[in-house]
Amino acid sequence: MSGPLLDIRGLTIGIPNRNGPPLQIVRDLSFDIMPGEIFGLVGESGSGKSASALALMGLNRRPLTTLEGQALYGGQDLLAMSRRSMRKLRGDRISMIFQEPMTALNPLARIGSQIAEMFVLHRGLSWSDARPKAVEALAAVQVPDPKGRARAYPHQLSGGLRQRVMIAMAMACRPDLLIADEPTTALDVTVQAEVLRLIRELCEREGTAVLLISHDLGVIAQMCQRVGVMANGRLRELRDAKALFTDPRHPYTQGLLAALPRLGSRATEGRHRLADLDMAIDRDAPGFSETYLRPRGEAA
Amino acid sequence: MRMPFRLNLTLGLALVSLVILGAVFAPLLTAHDPILDADLMNSEMPPSWDHWFGTDSQGRDVFSRVLYGARVSLTIGIVAQAINSTIGIALGLSAGYWGGWWDDVVNGLTNLMLAIPSLVFALAIMAVLGPGVVSLLIALGLTNWSWSCRITRSAVMSLKTQGYVQAARTLGYGDIRIMLTQLLPNIVGPVLVMATLGIGEAVLAEAALSFLGLGIRPPAPSWGNMLTDAREAIRSVPWATIFPGLAVFVTVLGFNLLGDGVRDWLDPRMQVRA
Amino acid sequence: MSAATLPSPASEPILSVKDLHVRFPVAGGLLRRRRIVHAVNGVDLAVQPGQCVSLVGESGCGKSTTALAIMGLQAPSSGAITVEGRPVYGPGAPDRLARARLAQIVFQDPFSTLNPRETIGRALSQPLMLHGVKDRAERADRVATSLRQVGLLPDHATRYPHEFSGGQRQRIGIARAMILGPRLIVLDEPVSALDVSIRAQIINLLMDLQQDLGLSYLMISHDLGVVEHVSDRVAVMFAGQIVEEGGWREVFTAPAHPYTRRLIETIPNPARLTGGAQEILPPAPEPPSGTRFWPPIGQRPEISRPPEPSTFMNIGKDHRVRVRVG
Structure with missing residues (x-):
């Protein structure tokens, strides 16, 4: 059995404070991602899940700073890497897709050239060699009429197609790890289903591991093998997905699942009041900060 | 966060009140009459204890002329810009909110105003009305509203689809009430900054018109005609141009800082709750 | 549990939409022809008193246009909309003040739903003043009551929107929709922009208000979990x-x-x-x-x-x- 692809240990992110202890956004976050695995990180806004992902890519903006921790990838610490080598890695071995593809795509460049640029940048191909590869990449993400669409500008595409283009760019160099930060939050449910299926199929085929970040428990349940639940900057529970959803242990996870109006629950449970997470748990209570974690490979 | 906006407001307020107080209390601050005390024997004197800013080529006291000139320049600057802002905001608000043919009309008018240099337009009006303070106010107040209008209109276009504007409509607010209570307070920032820049522009435009003999008739002092009077002797009698120039500078700077400060002060998000 | 799961045919619907069509022209480019978008094509809806009816669909299906038409914010091309038996458009339509007391709307985005330059108290009391509540004390009283109803404190009236969280703002949006005492409230994606825990609180609040005040809801949503949970139809x-x-x-x-x-x-x-x-x-x-x-x-x-x-x-x-x- 090979080791983890990415091993994050004690990641702490915050805003340094000259006159006292830093304000911590993420505290002592540790988890690992196995090669080819889909790992889910779920939490509400402000839980620190996105800041953690951006830290791995070296993309957090000041004053947000990585204060402590390691993220070991192939023997290198991503968090201690020079900007130059990080840039080389980014988009090549580790790539990222965002919630709103429009902000990540250049509005003034044709999408074909934007994808081709990935091959030029990371594979050293000439533009004339890269262009047909870009069309291939578009075909791989099931964009209809890839040749024609390669000449389109981002604003001419629907939201779902734009996200496919982003995926094509992210997967162009067959990365080891794809970080997907709320990749389908801006999409309609039927489009979301297609995009999620595409991510899963592509990553399975290429052996790419995925760090899927979402607030949507449904998306996480559908996609992931293992799940970490974050709240108030800490990892609260780290379990196999099935174990987490059938038998949540941490009060926060329990509250989160009870607060969700689940499709199909009314026929059996009636029109009940949803659990009020803030009433049910006291985030300041001493017990709350104790993380419930289970090692990988627990019996479900 | 709190420090810089305090600084803007305080400094702006200080400079503007300095100029306004100087204008209002001019007779108490100087013993010299700005027009009648022409003493050719004492012309072109450098600044001294008796003449703080020196004297001009006709021997008049520059300090008292700057003070009295402030009355003219400030009145024209503030009143003309008030007229401009009112026109610009009214047209921009209504055009942006109502849209349709009215928007087309206002847009056409704005483009027309932007196509003709406002000074040329003002010149034409002055030529018809003849020189004088009232004509100046009309000429400068009707010709420089297009930017206020543009800014207001585009801000309104993006604000009118916001939930609170829609909610106001469903709550039964009339159009005028929505414009005044929901839209106007949210565009006051850029409009105020625009207005303070406009005051400076109006002061300069007054100078230009006076220079062309269409503004304030000499010998009555205004900063504009002081500058133009003294421009030929700028090398030998620099104080006669430096001090009115400085007055224009201080006034424009003061209003700009004041505009920034007031904008921040009006924004509830910039306030720190104790 | 709402009793209205068994709609009695005798009851007059609070909202009735009949054969609603909304078309609007979309400006093409300089050389392109103006296109007509057929946004809503023959929608029929009825909301009985005390019911929650949900209109479900994906973006661009016309559900929000329907909501705007019901609120008088988007003129229909044809069809009839009546609220408590009174037509929203055409002859016999109530004036804008009377219409405001019939139906109100709660919007999706908690951040643009409140005027950043207005205190909460002013946002809630201005409509009352407009609708003839001249007595200052009475207005303050009603504002305090409605703030309490949505789970906020009367003291919050002096604050500005930026001092509240997204969930609190949504509560204020609900208070504003209720301040004139309408019987019908249109909920346009009321919880889509909120976190799971806040979402549950707002859904509970909406269900409580419906029961306590006998409100009727037309909810626009794409979230089937929420829709199944709260809707009668x-x-x-x-x-x-x-x-x-x-x-x-x-x-x-x-x-x-x-x-x-x-x-x-x-x-x-x-x-x-x-x-x-x-x-x-x-x-x-x-x-x-x-x-x-x-x-x-x-x-x-x-x-x-x-x-x-x-x-x-x-x-x-x-x-x-x-x-x-x-």
Whole structure:
């Protein structure tokens, strides 16, 4: 059995404070991602899940700073890497897709050239060699009429197609790890289903591991093998997905699942009041900060 | 966060009140009459204890002329810009909110105003009305509203689809009430900054018109005609141009800082709750 | 539990929408022709007193346009909308003040729903003043009451919107919708922009208010979990038309139209992982003989042309679906 692809240990992110202890956004976050695995990180806004992902890519903006921790990838610490080598890695071995593809795509460049640029940048191909590869990449993400669409500008595409283009760019160099930060939050449910299926199929085929970040428990349940639940900057529970959803242990996870109006629950449970997470748990209570974690490979 | 906006407001307020107080209390601050005390024997004197800013080529006291000139320049600057802002905001608000043919009309008018240099337009009006303070106010107040209008209109276009504007409509607010209570307070920032820049522009435009003999008739002092009077002797009698120039500078700077400060002060998000 | 799950035919609906059409021109480029978008094509809806009816669909299906038309914010091309028996448009329509007291709306985005330059107290008391509550003390009293009703404190009236969280702002938006005492409230994606824990609180609040004050809701949503949880009736909208309509139980446990089925099947649902009983839909029913479900959902809906004729057919006691004969 090979080791983890990415091993994050004690990641702490915050805003340094000259006159006292830093304000911590993420505290002592540790988890690992196995090669080819889909790992889910779920939490509400402000839980620190996105800041953690951006830290791995070296993309957090000041004053947000990585204060402590390691993220070991192939023997290198991503968090201690020079900007130059990080840039080389980014988009090549580790790539990222965002919630709103429009902000990540250049509005003034044709999408074909934007994808081709990935091959030029990371594979050293000439533009004339890269262009047909870009069309291939578009075909791989099931964009209809890839040749024609390669000449389109981002604003001419629907939201779902734009996200496919982003995926094509992210997967162009067959990365080891794809970080997907709320990749389908801006999409309609039927489009979301297609995009999620595409991510899963592509990553399975290429052996790419995925760090899927979402607030949507449904998306996480559908996609992931293992799940970490974050709240108030800490990892609260780290379990196999099935174990987490059938038998949540941490009060926060329990509250989160009870607060969700689940499709199909009314026929059996009636029109009940949803659990009020803030009433049910006291985030300041001493017990709350104790993380419930289970090692990988627990019996479900 | 709190420090810089305090600084803007305080400094702006200080400079503007300095100029306004100087204008209002001019007779108490100087013993010299700005027009009648022409003493050719004492012309072109450098600044001294008796003449703080020196004297001009006709021997008049520059300090008292700057003070009295402030009355003219400030009145024209503030009143003309008030007229401009009112026109610009009214047209921009209504055009942006109502849209349709009215928007087309206002847009056409704005483009027309932007196509003709406002000074040329003002010149034409002055030529018809003849020189004088009232004509100046009309000429400068009707010709420089297009930017206020543009800014207001585009801000309104993006604000009118916001939930609170829609909610106001469903709550039964009339159009005028929505414009005044929901839209106007949210565009006051850029409009105020625009207005303070406009005051400076109006002061300069007054100078230009006076220079062309269409503004304030000499010998009555205004900063504009002081500058133009003294421009030929700028090398030998620099104080006669430096001090009115400085007055224009201080006034424009003061209003700009004041505009920034007031904008921040009006924004509830910039306030720190104790 | 709402008693209105058994609608009595005698009761007058609080909201009635009949054959609503909304078309608007979309400016093409300089050389392109102006296109007509057929946003809403013949929508029929009724909300009985005390009921919550949900209009479900994806972006661009016309559900929000329908909501705006009901609120008087988007003039319909044809059709009739009545609230408490009074037409919203045309002859006999109440003036804007009277209309405001009939129906109100809660918007999706908690951040743009409040005027950043107005205190909460002013945002709530201004409408009262406009509607003839001249007494200052009475206004303050009613503002305090409505703030309490939505779970906030009367002291909050002196604050500005930026001092509140997203969930609190949504509460204020609800208070504003209730301040004039309308019986019908349109909820336009009321919880889509909120976190799971806040979402649950707002849903609970809406259900409590409905029960305590006897409110009727028309909820616009794409979130089927929320819709199933709170609705008495559900109408599924696709390409400007309602394709399926019925009681919540009929629509969610025996969905007939392929579009409804696709919506329910594609929603990511944790229950599927935990082996909940509802993970698998019952087999799709056959359309009534001699018909097929309409419109087909294979390709993207065409909205620049009016839809082809179709009919709405009963397939159960309280369950209708759109089909095409032949």
